[in-house]
Amino acid sequence: MPATERPALERILARNLIAATVTPAFVCDGDGVVTFFNEACAQLIGRRFEESGRLTRAEWNEIGPVDERGEPTHGKPAPLTIALREHRPAVGRFRIKTDAGTPQEVEACAVPLIGADGAHGALVTFVPVGAPPA
Amino acid sequence: MRVTLCGTRGSLPTPDADKLRYGGNTSCVLVELAQGRLILDAGSGIRRLGAMVFGAREPVHILLTHLHLDHIMGLLFFAPFFDPAAEVTVWGPRGGLRGLRERLSRYLSAPLSPIEMRELPARVRFSEVPAEPWSLLGAEVTATPVTHRGPTLGYRIVEDGRSLCYLPDHEPALGCDLDATPLEWISGAAVARGVDVLIHDAQYTGDEYSGTIGWGHSTIAQALSYAHRMGAGRLQMFHHDPSHEDALIDRLAEQARERWRERGGQPEQIAFAAEGDSFQV
Numbered sequence: 001m002p003a004t005e006r007p008a009l010e011r012i013l014a015r016n017l018i019a020a021t022v023t024p025a026f027v028c029d030g031d032g033v034v035t036f037f038n039e040a041c042a043q044l045i046g047r048r049f050e051e052s053g054r055l056t057r058a059e060w061n062e063i064g065p066v067d068e069r070g071e072p073t074h075g076k077p078a079p080l081t082i083a084l085r086e087h088r089p090a091v092g093r094f095r096i097k098t099d100a101g102t103p104q105e106v107e108a109c110a111v112p113l114i115g116a117d118g119a120h121g122a123l124v125t126f127v128p129v130g131a132p133p134a
Numbered sequence: 135m136r137v138t139l140c141g142t143r144g145s146l147p148t149p150d151a152d153k154l155r156y157g158g159n160t161s162c163v164l165v166e167l168a169q170g171r172l173i174l175d176a177g178s179g180i181r182r183l184g185a186m187v188f189g190a191r192e193p194v195h196i197l198l199t200h201l202h203l204d205h206i207m208g209l210l211f212f213a214p215f216f217d218p219a220a221e222v223t224v225w226g227p228r229g230g231l232r233g234l235r236e237r238l239s240r241y242l243s244a245p246l247s248p249i250e251m252r253e254l255p256a257r258v259r260f261s262e263v264p265a266e267p268w269s270l271l272g273a274e275v276t277a278t279p280v281t282h283r284g285p286t287l288g289y290r291i292v293e294d295g296r297s298l299c300y301l302p303d304h305e306p307a308l309g310c311d312l313d314a315t316p317l318e319w320i321s322g323a324a325v326a327r328g329v330d331v332l333i334h335d336a337q338y339t340g341d342e343y344s345g346t347i348g349w350g351h352s353t354i355a356q357a358l359s360y361a362h363r364m365g366a367g368r369l370q371m372f373h374h375d376p377s378h379e380d381a382l383i384d385r386l387a388e389q390a391r392e393r394w395r396e397r398g399g400q401p402e403q404i405a406f407a408a409e410g411d412s413f414q415v
Contacts, residue, residue: 012348013309019284022230039230 008120010113011035018123024106027113029121032057032084044128046099064096070103083110083122093129105129135273135293135415137331138164141179142407144303144337144351144373145204152379157409160204161302161373163333167293169272174289174300175199176224179409180208187214195270197263197277198226199302200286201237209238210247220256225277227285228262235260263287281305281321282350290325296415299329299366302373305350312359326364331415333407334360336371339386354390358404362397369394371406 007015011027015036018025024044026037034055042048045063055063065073073094082090089111095103108126112119141159148158160177173183173196180196187194194214199205214220226234235251238260242251251258263277273293280288280301288301299322306312306321317323326332336357338346343353352360354371361369371390374383383406391401405411 007348009309009347015348016281016283016308020279039232043231 007035008113008115010115010120014113014123018125023125023127025123025125027121027123028060028080028084030084030119032060032080034060035121041126044098044104045096062097064106065094066097066103067095068103070097070101079108079110080122080124083112083124084119087112087114087119096126135291135296135298136166136412137298137333137415138166138412139179139370139407139409140164140183141175141177141208142372142374142409143177143204144335144375146376147178147204147207148376150379152381155380155408156374156378156383156406159409160207161199162208163300165291165298167271167273167291170195172197172271172273172275172291175205175302176208176212177204177206178208178211181211184208184211184213184215191219194220194222196222196224197275197289198224198287199289199300200227200282200284201229201241202284202303203241205303206238206241210242210249215254215256215258218255221259222256223259223261225261225263227277227279227287229285233260234262276325278322278324281308283348286350288322288325290329293415297329297331298415299326299332299334299364301326301332301334303350304335304360305348305352306360307352307356308348312356312363317363320360320363322360323364326360326366328365330367331370331413332361332364332366332368333370333372335373336406337373337375342375354386355393358390358393358397362394362399368403368405371404374406 014027018038022040024041026034028034037049061072065078067073079090079092091109093107095105098104106126110122110124112122141162142157143160159179161175162177162179163174165172229237239251267274267276273291276290277287282303291298301322334357335352336354337351338353340353387406391404394404
């Protein structure tokens with residue numbers, strides 16, 4: 001695989017980390033393309049990474065943030081947007097479309113992945129609001 | 135403790151004429167203890183092992199490191215599964231949301247298998263490994279998650295003060311300087327430290343690794359560094375790449391022993407795992 005196509009080490013390590021956890025999480029590149037999401041996330045959004053593969057920003061925007069009717073919202077920036085643009089961690093609450101069809105409020109935390117050679121995307125974890133502790 | 139290597143190849147069985155000496159069957163290791171036998175992984179190498187164990191009327195324990203196909207593909211061809219009198223326990227890693235049986239059923243079910251898990255005549259139990267060491271056939275077994283793609287375990291087996299560590303799919307050098315990082319922060323140290331025999335992933339050459347970083351495997355040089363840091367008594371280089379023919383492995387082995395000597399070790403401490411090899415720990 002050419003070096004230009006190879007994911008940054010930071011994203012590889014982030015993928016390994018979230019693959020081993022049961023908190024819904026995903027990793028995205030600097031363009032906001034979701035390059036991996038874990039099993040817990042798959043269960044929440046109703047699609048498996050093995051089947052869907054990467055999700056473009058447009059595809060992820062269909063999932064969330066959405067309003068109470070499940071329509072994409074364009075209000076204040078989501079934590080992921082802040083993390084990618086401003087290279088700082090961000091938290092926030094918003095709704096996502098789940099497998100059940102009804103919008104679910106989640107609390108999300110986005111952490112930018114900044115290596116010695118620059119920014120490489122972000123890691124986002126999120127927990128359904130009101131969910132019992134794992 | 136006696137170890138027999140029933141499958142030493144990584145990723146894909148390679149029954150090629152130029153790979154017969156080191157072997158073409160995928161990962162499977164038999165560990166014979168005073169009180170019985172353990173099987174590490176169920177790659178294609180387990181098929182011949184099954185014929186040996188079949189009818190022995192002893193409880194069978196299979197310890198899976200992870201569920202990648204090359205480590206479970208032999209399950210369907212393991213004879214004791216088809217013996218109504220057999221008791222088989224399959225141990226494996228926790229996988230988050232789904233149990234071990236459910237995850238294995240993805241393979242042992244249609245459309246990937248003509249036989250469903252529930253059709254197996256034997257009494258089969260699926261157990262996720264405990265977090266703490268546990269006793270199995272008189273030996274102490276420790277399992278710990280290690281760096282590889284997906285939930286993956288390394289195992290340490292100790293009997294009468296002798297220890298074996300099995301890390302067939304492992305990439306401890308990912309994001310980690312093996313020569314400088316404190317031991318407790320190196321993947322697998324909990325099971326590999328001070329072990330008498332270490333069976334470790336050594337799939338790639340350095341050139342090959344540049345294109346496979348993050349795939350979950352080690353270079354031969356990384357395996358040497360790892361064994362050196364862990365203070366392993368002997369190292370079995372394992373999980374040979376499907377493209378590595380016998381002649382190449384011979385050359386790589388010679389180079390590896392020289393590098394080990396440069397680290398102050400004895401060349402005879404280094405072996406490249408060959409299918410059929412058997413040794414005392």
